[in-house]
Amino acid sequence: MAKLWVVIKREYLERVRTKWFIIATIFGPLFFGSIMIVPGYISARTVRDSKIGNLRILDATGTGLGARVAAKMAVSKQAIGSSTQVITLSSAALTEAESTATIAVMQKKDQGYLVLDSTTLTRLTARYAGSNASAFGETQAVENAVRQALLQTRLEQAGLDAQRVDSLTKVKVNMSVEKIDEKGRGGSGMASALFGFAIAFLLYFSIIFYGQNIMSGVLDEKTSRVSEVVLSSVGPDTLLAGKILGVGAVGLTQQIAWIGSTALVWKFRAVVMAKLGVPMPAFTLPPISIGMLCLLVAYFVLGFLLYASLFAAVGAISGDQQEARQAAAPVTMMLVAAMVFAQPVMFAPTSTLAKVVSLIPVTAPVIMPLRMSATQVPALEIALSLAGVALACAAAIWASARIYRVGLLMTGKRMSIANMLLILKLGRS
């Protein structure tokens, strides 16, 4: 046990001392944090920055709609500092007025013009032409103004008092959006799906990243021949266990750091977003029970052990990095397959496909946590899936230890499959 600890300590300390670990641990949460905040910030900035310049309104409706639009525009945030010129005219004069307005835009006197004609009130259409026609935020603001003005006009035409209409339509609503799913409550359906997907991705990423880290560690020891010195002090099983546990601890450390600081960012996101002037999205994290958390950890630990021992065996049978990359392809493919199924499972967590891939041991560590956050999975299915992963894990450790013992001292060419089968059968070459 003392020697196992010495091996674990070396594997752990040598990795957490590296620059990439420190950089990834610090910048990981910044990255996740920016994913949460930056898109909102950018879109808010885009809306705020889209100022409408001088606008000409050609009103041929004969109802004073143009003046109403202008009034709405005047109180719109985007139009502050701009001037709106309303030209009331007859339908016949419209064509000529449009030509004049076009020239004004071309000469950059105006930014654009809005045409309200006889069809505006009846068919609810309006036309806008301007140098900013492709700016979504700006045309959106004009459209909003037209819509509000139209609404007012139509209500008046329906017999409502103008002042009353004005006060009634000046309503601002802040609506929080909540969806009800089959679990009855809690967060939006999209939020739990995204959360589940994030968990699945984190598991996938950690398993593949640290699994390959173990593989290159084994390969390094093998090619540098240091394994022989170490094996004269500890058995290969202890060395393998120490490596997997040490690297696993590194992965766990990083995840704790990431999750911890992401939680901090999450907690203070309101403050940060308010400072940046970004509206808070109506997004709440689905509640996680202790039981759920334990299951997530169990899937991560078992999944990591399963893949780490497979990757270690790949390192042991390979002669150099290139060979190892090739030999690792089947192992990596199993994990990639899990991610390929992630999306269909996310959208249909109760489908047969979702049930099957969450029971297959090689995909379960990624898929089952995803399913569990998306829907209520029957306890029996979870138990079956966990048992399957545990069994596969034990088999992988057993087989890898056998291959590792022999492969570590092998030099030169990659181990053949026939040779590997022989080693698995006999426990030696």
Added chain:
Amino acid sequence: MTALALDIRGISKRYAEHTAVRSLSLAVPTGAVYGLLGPNGAGKTTSIRMILNIIAPDTGTVTLLGRPNTDPGILDHIGYLPEERGLYKKMQVHRVLRFLAELKGVDAKEADRRIHQWMERFDLTTAGKDWGVAKLEELSRGMQQKVQFIGTLIHDPDLVILDEPFSGLDPINAQALKDTVVELKKRGKTVIFSTHLMDNAERLCDSVCIIARGEKVLDGTVSGVKAEHGGNNVALAVGAGGTEVLAKLLADHTMIEKVDDSNRFFEIRLQAGADPQALLRTIIAAGVPVQRFELVQPSLHQIFLEKVGATGVEPGMSGHG
């Protein structure tokens, strides 16, 4: 302390295609310097790996310092320098050495003290520079060899096993290694080393074992082995000139059984009953300028060649050190 530092009984190791070691038995007394001699591919490294329990023998037993080599903790008393050397290149020298010491059960504090001593002794820590904080890959090859050697001895082992320790060493490190082996012996430690360089073995070893094709060919003390193979052996050294005449004389198989011709030095094995004095007279009469003519025991090299035979030696593998 038991009388035998290493007691091997009938170990064999078979691989799918060939037998690496066949029923090998050895007894190495405590405090001896023991040479495991053999051409490349003779099974030396496989035997050493079985001694260290890195691989398990198919049959036979290995007893180290009176305990089976599978006993927990017994390997903490053994130091091992493999033939193919290598350490963690990206690790700091000091950390590598502390790791190796801790693996052998030395606590970190004591390890640090010993590392400091060894580093000073091998000039890896000087007033101007401490290589202990450098990464291993920043060290020259010679310095890396020193570090590996320190790693072998850092836990003060009772039995030290060195696999081809002289291969790739520069003359200064080779000398340091020899000095250390002698010092270990003086301190009562047992040293076993494998080599195919007979000169080193002859100078350093108390006892030797020659193995070829996975089998023991002979073993015993160096003097015993030589006495056993002693016969009419003559060491002859000549000055410039007269080599052609000498070549003819040495081709006379009525008197001479075998000659190892090193141009100006000859190791000659006479036929049984041949008179060395008669040979000397003939050589002088032919006008060859003799510088040395001495009745000697055969060198280990000669015995090795004789025993292992040309077929057991790959070309260029058995040469003098």
